[in-house]
Amino acid sequence: MGTFTLISFGFYVGMNALVPVWLQRTPEEGGYGFSLKQNAAFTFCHWIGILVVQIVGHYYNDRLPLALARRFNHGAWKPEYRLQVLWIPSLILNPIGLGLFGATLQYHLHYMVLALAVFIVTIGSLASVPVTVNYVVECFTRYPAEAGIVIGAYRIVYGLTISFYIDPWVAAVDVGWVYGMMAFFAIFSFLFVMLLMWKGHAIREWQLASVASSEEGVQVEDGISEKGTVEHDGEKMKV
Structure with missing residues (x-):
């Protein structure tokens, strides 16, 4: 999960930090010649x-996992349903x-295409934050x-x-392939999420007994209240 967070959110932070640079460069340098005021206005695509x-997260992040628990596990909760x-x-x-x-930077497409790309990446990256944090917290x-701090560090370290190395990267493969490679890395990182969906329970069994605790087994009722048992230090605890 840390590797996925590092790549998924890290690319967003890196893109966000470099967008003003690309916007304010002259067209001859591959930029758009934006003024400071125009650059500030461009950030509305982030806010939207x-x-x-x-x-979407308010209505979707809990309803889907709870529905999966009720349909496929007789209402018993598994942290992997969040993923x-x-x-x-x-x-x-x-x-x-x-x-x-x-592609927008490589072929110097209209800046509104760039805004659309930033808007899409904002949704794709930020939507993963509450899910990954909740999953890790539910596993510890x-x-x-402590779990939240660690996953938070993964989020920002890459960005x-x-x-420090984006300029040599661009010089080596051109800007289009830099972000194209990021796209492929993002797909690759999702394989770790798929692994957790498939074998998350078994992987959590590898934890040391002193930290082993999760919300697996909690009984979900009516999609709102939860009661039942929680795994803690290898024992079942009533909640």
Whole structure:
């Protein structure tokens, strides 16, 4: 999950940090010659994407996993059900947005195409944040703060370091393939999510007994309240 978060959200941070650079470069340098005011106005595509993520996530992030638990596991909860939410944003939207972003810069398409790409990547990347954090916290219920901090570090570490090597990367393969490669890396990183969907329970069994705890087995009732048992240090606990 850390590797997926590193790549999925890291590319968004890296793209977000470099968008002003591409916008303010002159057309001769492959940019759009934006002024500071135009550059600031361009950020509305981020804000609109964030708004969409908030609305969709509010109605979708819990309802789908709870519905899966009721339909396929007689209402018994598994943390891996949360990951099913990621198919559309992480496997489809994020790679498409990154590829479109690279193609726009490579062929110097209209800046509105660039805005569309940023909008798509914003949705694809940010939609994964609450899902991954909740999943990790549910896998380490004794240490929710520590788990959240670790997954948060994964989110920002790649984005903060990408500026150190993006220029040599562009010089080596051109800007289009830089973001095209990011799109393929995003698809590759989703394989780890698929592995957790498939064998998440078995992988969680590898934890040390001192940290082993999850919400698996909690009984979901009416999609709202939960009661039953939780795995904790290899024992069942009533909740």
